[in-house]
Structures are given as structure tokens and as C-alpha cells.
Amino acid sequence: ELKVEQNPLFLSMQEGKNYTIYCNYSTTSDRLYWYRQDPGKSLESLFVLLSNGAVKQEGRLMASLDTKARLSTLHITAAVHDLSATYFCAVEAYKLVFGAGTILRVKS
Amino acid sequence: KAGVTQTPRYLIKTRGQQVTLSCSPISGHRSVSWYQQTPGQGLQFLFEYFSETQRNKGNFPGRFSGRQFSNSRSEMNVSTLELGDSALYLCASSDGLATYNEQFFGPGTRLTVL
Numbered sequence: 238e239l240k241v242e243q244n245p246l247f248l249s250m251q252e253g254k255n256y257t258i259y260c261n262y263s264t265t266s267d268r269l270y271w272y273r274q275d276p277g278k279s280l281e282s283l284f285v286l287l288s289n290g291a292v293k294q295e296g297r298l299m300a301s302l303d304t305k306a307r308l309s310t311l312h313i314t315a316a317v318h319d320l321s322a323t324y325f326c327a328v329e330a331y332k333l334v335f336g337a338g339t340i341l342r343v344k345s
Numbered sequence: 346k347a348g349v350t351q352t353p354r355y356l357i358k359t360r361g362q363q364v365t366l367s368c369s370p371i372s373g374h375r376s377v378s379w380y381q382q383t384p385g386q387g388l389q390f391l392f393e394y395f396s397e398t399q400r401n402k403g404n405f406p407g408r409f410s411g412r413q414f415s416n417s418r419s420e421m422n423v424s425t426l427e428l429g430d431s432a433l434y435l436c437a438s439s440d441g442l443a444t445y446n447e448q449f450f451g452p453g454t455r456l457t458v459l
Contacts, residue, residue, distance in 0.1 A: 270447070270448075272450075278452070278453075279435060279450045279451060279452045279453050280435065280437075280450040281450075282447065282448075282449065282450075285447050325388065327388075329446070331393075331401050332378065332390040332393065332401055332403065333378075333380070333388075333390065333437075333448060334390070335387060335388040335389075336387075337387050338387065338388075
């Protein structure tokens, strides 16, 4: 059974700092997604990663995928308060299997 | 294009009752998937419908059922509600045909069971 692990589960950062969220998964897949969720809201698609070595960037967020290591990372550069949210990675295997989520709090 | 819509947005029921949730996918999308989100279990897949047929199913009891209509709209039904069914129920739509299927999520229905 496919398992997806995210770490850390909680991240408190100062504005302006950099940090990385890690997403490990247990079986072969080359389709990985990152979502953002604000409190009480639905999931907003951030990145779709479809092949080994894929790298996507949007603003202060950059996601990458290493299918051989079964690892994806979400890198945050120079964090700002607006990035505070919960971030989920999800691996596609006829359904989406989600990680537990990383609660990100950016302090000014 | 209009996004995925779900109705109702909020629902309060009591144990033993049943409930029906509705999801309208993005126009042209033929696949609708349902997910349950709870603080304890996180996001879990319930089932997927494609062209009016259940294509995949998660590990939920038979009290959870669904259907899809010819216009791709989907409904999910939960019978004999339990306290543990309190959750945010999200539906997601995709075209269902591509090699990968990016799923677009609706705003969710928050169900509270008392």
C-alpha cells in the first residue's frame, strides 16, 4: 500500500528565512502534486510534477521530484507571512494519496 | 471556466440520520473523486466516478455510497451517520482520460454529526 510521509509536520519560520518541506513515498510513482490549504478552505493546486528531475517554481516556492529516491521537496525562499498555510503533497496511484500535511507559520 | 461546486457548504445532522452531498465538476470533466478530511485521519480517498460508473473505491464502509449522473454531477450519500463521520468532504474533478489527471478541488462540504 502506498504511503506518503511529510516532514516536518509543523514549521514555524521567521520572515525572510529559507526552509524545505520533504515528501517521501513508498512505491514507484512519477506523478506528484503539491497543494496549499488555508484554514477552513479547500485545496489549491500549487505544482504538478510528472517526471524524474522535474522542477517547478512559482514566486517564493520551488518544488522538485526525484522518483528514484521517491522524494519530493518544496523549498520556501525568503518566507513572507502570506505563505502561512498547510501544505500537502499527494502521490497519484489511481487515486491521490496525501501526506499528513505541513502546517507552516511565518512570523514577522 | 467555472470551478468545482459543492452543495451544501455546511450541514449539521444527528447520529443515525442520512445525508446527501452534491458535487458539480468543471465543465467537460468526466471524473469526480470524493475525499474525506478529518484532523485524525487526514485526507482519505472515498471513491471515483467516471462516466456514471464507479471506477475506484477506497476503504470506507458500505454506509458511504455515491453515484454520478449523465451530466457528470455526482452525489455522495452517507447512511446511519456516526459521530466519526464529522469531516470536511471534498470532491475533485478531472477529465479522467489523460495519462495523469490533475484534480481540481471544490470548496468542500463541512458535515457535523451531533
